[in-house]
Amino acid sequence: MARKQLHVIDGAYRATLEEQDDTVVWLCHALRGAGAELDLLLEGNAVVYGVQGQEVRPLAFGRRRQKHAPDLAGDLAGLLAKRVAGYYVEEDAAERGIAPSELLESLVPVSRAKLATLFAGYDQVHRW
Amino acid sequence: MKKTLPFALMDPPFESARSTTALRLVDLALARGHHVNVFAYEGAVALAFAGQQAHPNAVHGRGLEEEDHPLPREWVAALHELAGERGAELAWVNCGLCVDERGVQQSIAGPRRGSPADLARMIDESDNTLVIPTGD
Numbered sequence: 001m002a003r004k005q006l007h008v009i010d011g012a013y014r015a016t017l018e019e020q021d022d023t024v025v026w027l028c029h030a031l032r033g034a035g036a037e038l039d040l041l042l043e044g045n046a047v048v049y050g051v052q053g054q055e056v057r058p059l060a061f062g063r064r065r066q067k068h069a070p071d072l073a074g075d076l077a078g079l080l081a082k083r084v085a086g087y088y089v090e091e092d093a094a095e096r097g098i099a100p101s102e103l104l105e106s107l108v109p110v111s112r113a114k115l116a117t118l119f120a121g122y123d124q125v126h127r128w
Numbered sequence: 129m130k131k132t133l134p135f136a137l138m139d140p141p142f143e144s145a146r147s148t149t150a151l152r153l154v155d156l157a158l159a160r161g162h163h164v165n166v167f168a169y170e171g172a173v174a175l176a177f178a179g180q181q182a183h184p185n186a187v188h189g190r191g192l193e194e195e196d197h198p199l200p201r202e203w204v205a206a207l208h209e210l211a212g213e214r215g216a217e218l219a220w221v222n223c224g225l226c227v228d229e230r231g232v233q234q235s236i237a238g239p240r241r242g243s244p245a246d247l248a249r250m251i252d253e254s255d256n257t258l259v260i261p262t263g264d
Binding site: 016026 | 188205206
């Protein structure tokens with residue numbers, strides 16, 4: 001039986017322009033596609049990934065223009081649509097002035113005080 | 129008035145936003161006709177590595193061409209072209225020892241192999257140097 005995993009993303013926007021995505025969200029997509037049972041927790045700056053309506057233009061250097069820019073909230077929504085639960089640390093969102101109404105509706109708030117309880121529900125917790 | 133702006137870069141490609149931020153600043157400087165000196169140190173020597181290859185992305189649902197995966201070597205090449213178009217100079221020097229450590233000797237056209245002596249010269253020839261180091 002597959003081990004239940006919780007992937008925790010803390011550092012955000014690390015190389016998203018070069019990768020056209022967040023590499024850990026991407027990895028979660030790939031793991032899920034490979035049959036993994038996993039959920040995702042956004043903490044720290046990564047809570048911003050859940051903000052709807054983000055827009056960034058594709059990079060351009062001289063005449064070299066990329067076709068795509070990262071769609072972080074879109075990639076996250078796509079992952080949650082694959083029967084993956086998404087959580088965020090509500091204090092981290094509040095500290096950054098992000099109201100719950102700005103976040104993807106399917107994201108579930110969890111307080112720092114309840115993190116240990118959340119972790120206890122998984123076989124493995126992977127903090128990236 | 130045209131200036132010569134030295135940049136010291138330290139981050140490898142595909143690891144942080146610092147690399148793209150640095151290249152965007154270089155792009156702006158060249159677009160305004162300023163000369164730019166870049167000293168690529170440690171992992172930054174891989175920014176111009178000719179062996180970088182794009183790939184399709186099944187998670188994005190895009191094939192090789194449509195994915196258009198970013199390759200910093202192409203951005204560095206585009207910056208050299210931009211310099212030529214704007215009558216500016218882009219001198220890109222890769223730290224040779226850093227290149228050897230990482231096995232990234234195969235560089236695109238434009239950048240050259242050098243040493244910290246090149247950085248010393250860049251510093252001496254400028255008013256200031258923008259250092260974009262590897263962070264925590």
